[in-house]
Amino acid sequence: MIGVLGVKSDIKLDVREKLSILPKHYDRCLESLKEVCEEVVILSTCNRTEVYFNTSKKFEEILEEIFNRLNWDKKYINYTFHYIDDSMVHHLMRVICGFESNILGEDQILGQIKNAYEVALETKSVTKELSKLFHLAITCGKEFRTETKLYSIPVSSASISVNESRRLGAKSYMVLGYGEIGNLACKYILSGIFDKLYIAVRNTLAVDIKDSRVKVIKFNERQKFYKDVDCIISCTSAPHTVVHKNELPEKDFIIYDLAVPRDVEESIFHIEGVKLFDIDTITSINDKNCRERETIMYSNMDILYKYIKEFWQWKKIRQISPEIVKLKKCGEEIYKSRYSTFVNKKNTKDPDELAKILIKSTSNAFVNRAIEVLKEEQLKGRLDECLEIIKKIFYVTD
Structure with missing residues (x-):
């Protein structure tokens, strides 16, 4: 049986935080899950936590095993969903093409799934069916993106944050963290009009941007520059908050918290003059391009069906492999x-x-x-x- 266990996207952020998996823990979690699954892939983003697996065990048994191995409290089990076999394959294809994203058709998920698959390959946690399935899914995602040209209608948490901040009058920025989302946020800022951009990272050599308006600073010195910016976009992978109320100067701020777990202290929400948007608020913003993207995407569903069919044909033929060998x-x-x-x-x-x-x-x-x-x-x-x-x-x- 192949299947997926995931965290529902329509639940509160404080619950999703308790069922999240930090990237630095991927290897350990995969090694642990390999002891109870034949194959396993972990997909964990700011909006999504999903465990794809291949097992000969009954679903009820593997569900309990996954919760145990990830140290998840079983009282949250009703906040999860699961699909097996055909439904799971259909779900993965929809996810990689952006149909299941909070921001419909966002362009980060393809790279996130590709990275998740590469980590699984490195840890040898995929070898058979999931390896073939994820290979086909990534190919499907690439073809879908090329055919729909959704990249010409950019929508993502990073782009919404930058677009909305500009609408609110921001000219100077600080981006905390330079992972995939931080990198994307910086690209959106650089593509428009701005005065100053501070990028706070633990390793300043990791950022190479040739622009006099950009200053790369050490992460532990970020508080010194808060006074110089209108907008803070925080997207670190820290397991704790990194923007604290007592560190902010008394001035107007626009703050976007794109991290799960949250980067920004909840108490900051109540500070006068501060506009704080967390990931749930951002994804609820009605983007003017959403309807156009939806129409384009659903008119290209045949691409998904093509790769779903190819996977099941491969699986059916694989059943006669012993006879082919003979x-x-x-x-x-x-x-x-x-x-x-x-x-x-x-x-x-x-x-x-x-x-x-x-x-x-x-x-x-x-x-x-x-x-x-x-x-x-x-x-x-x-x-x-x-x-x-x-x-x-x-x-x-x-």
Whole structure:
């Protein structure tokens, strides 16, 4: 059974935080889950936590095992969802194409799933069905993105934050964290009009932006520069808050908290002059491009169905792999036998005549067997079906 266990997206942020998995814990979690699953992939983003698995166990059993291995409190089990087999494959294809994102069609999920798959490959937690499925899903996501050209209608938590901050009058920025979302936020800021951008990171060498308006600062010195900015966009992977009420100067601020768990102290929400938006607030902002994206996406659903069909065809064919191996072994044995005869007799017979004899002998080995089977099936009343198969194998058409 292949399946997915995920955290519902329509639940409160404080519950989702308790069922999140930090990127730095991926390896440990995968190693632990490998002990109870044949294959496993962890997908964890600011809006999504999902565990994809392949197991021979019953679903109720694997559900409990996953909760135990991830140290999740079972009292939150009703805040999760699950799909198995066909529903799971359909879900993954919808996720990677952006149908299940809070911001419909957002363009980060493809890269996030690709990264999740690469981590699983590195830890050898995917080897069979999930490996093939995620490979097809990533290909599907790329084709979907190319065909729909959704990148020409940019929508993401980072773009909404930057667009809304500009609408509210922000000119100077500080981005906390330079992971995937932080990098994207900086790109959106750089693509428009702004006065100053501070990027706070633990490793200042990790950022290489050639722009005089950009200043890379050490993360633990960020408080010194709060006074110089209108807007803070925080998107770290820290397990605790990093923006605290007592560190903010008394001035107007626009703050976007894109992290899960949250980066910004909840008490800051009540400070006069501060506009604080968390990830739930951001995703609820009605983007003017949403309807256009939805129309384009649903008109390209055939791309998803193509890859879903390809996966199940691959899985069905994979079931006869042992028989294919036997067929190849049979062919190998006949080849080796004829070649051995050729080596032993090539100096005693005319080479051309010997080649003809051995080639005809090889042909007869299969044709004569096919004739025997055809006769047997005629006597059993199954001639038509058998004959169709034999025609496909032996009757060569131009």
